[in-house]
Amino acid sequence: MAGQHHRHPHDHDVDAELERILSALRDDGGRVTTGRRAVVRALLTADDHHVTAEDIAATVQRDHPDVHLSTVYRTLEALESRGIVGRVNLGTGSAVHHLMDHAHHHLVCDVCGSVTEVDDDAFTELRAEMERRYGFAMSPQHLAVAGRCADCR
């Protein structure tokens, strides 16, 4: 065991989850490389769990300076195609990525750009309605609702 540098109280949780995710990737025919490990770790330890590709690259490059931005993009794509991470694309600027640990949606503030998670259960009624009226199957993820957050009102 032992030492990654800078251990924190919850590093065990992070490490366990990290390995769980990486095995899922490996079991699906993917390979686990230093870069990929670092990208997943960055996603796990990101403050608000919603980060851009460049955020991830910046974090990763603190420890591994030659992991290229395009590797981050390719890793995110590999994880997305396996349903491990999700992408939120609020029109302006870069897309934001997050682990799909639980079904949730996003309230995106038009003013400050902050992203708030909303549990999927708030949407069950709406989902049923869209299904009934339009035969449309709402994705359980990826939904971004624009508006104005409490702070910016």
Added chain:
Amino acid sequence: MAGQHHRHPHDHDVDAELERILSALRDDGGRVTTGRRAVVRALLTADDHHVTAEDIAATVQRDHPDVHLSTVYRTLEALESRGIVGRVNLGTGSAVHHLMDHAHHHLVCDVCGSVTEVDDDAFTELRAEMERRYGFAMSPQHLAVAGRCADCR
């Protein structure tokens, strides 16, 4: 009065609405030019009322070949900042624009990319919930819901 070319049964409605919109623009300090008139007309007559900037440019350029794409973008921006048109940005590809004639939202199919309008009233309950739980004021427009449409399921 009289003749634009190629008159159709509902051209009067279109023309009336066109002038209404252009006056709103003019009353707000904007200027009405040939290009802007053509852009608004393209929005009014678009088949599904949800068009990309390039769609608009293509339509406009049939009659006015030297209206530049950048003029279309600038006109759309002018109209958006005045709340006359709205923009839907489904992650992939170009943004789609539409007149804000009534409050509605969008069901965007992940597979075929089709956009279905949903009246805002389906969202009143959800809006109240977001307000109550997070103090978040959902925009009455611009909401795009990802998923799979009836045809693609």
Added chain:
DNA sequence: ACCTTACTGCGAACAACTTGCGTCTGAGGA
């Protein structure tokens, strides 16, 4: 240890806008 072949770094390509610049023009006023 060996052999596939997925993954990588790098730079160049790409799509969708956005902007700087010099010219032109709509529309309120003299």
Added chain:
DNA sequence: TCCTCAGACGCAAGTTGTTCGCAGTAAGGT
């Protein structure tokens, strides 16, 4: 009607965020 001048235009060049082609590297099954 004519002036004038900020707002709008055409054009080309620039930005931004993301993807791709290539040749080299290294996972991981055998």
